[in-house]
Amino acid sequence: MAIVIDHDECIGCESCVEICPEVFEMDADGEKATVIAPDSTLACVDEAIETCPNEAISK
Template sequence: MGKRVVIEEEECIGCGSCEELCPEVFKLNPDTEKAEVIKPEGGPEDEIQEAIDTCPVECIHWE
C-alpha cells in the first residue's frame, strides 16, 4: 500500500493554503472551519508536498 496524506484536524487553523494548493485532495469544511482530506489515497505528490511544506502549523503529513 502506498502512503496516504493525513491532516491532524485538531491542530488545523483553517488558513486554507492546502486547499488553494491542491483542491483535489484538500477541502476546507465550512462547518468545522478546518481542512480535511477528501482524497486520502492522494493526488499529485508535488502539490501535496507543497501543501505540507506550506502549512503554518505543520498538521499535514504522509502516513
C-alpha cells in the same frame, strides 16, 4: 501512505485547499481542512505539507 490532517493542529488557513484543491477541501463548517483524496500522489500535496503553518498535514 495516506495523507492525514491533524484537526487539533489545523487552523483553517485554507492554504492547502488553495494549493491542492484536488486533495483538500474545507469541512462543512468551513473551519478545518479535510482530505478528499488520501491516496493522492500529486506533487501539490508536498507543497501543501511544506506550506502548512502548523505542520498539520502528514503522509
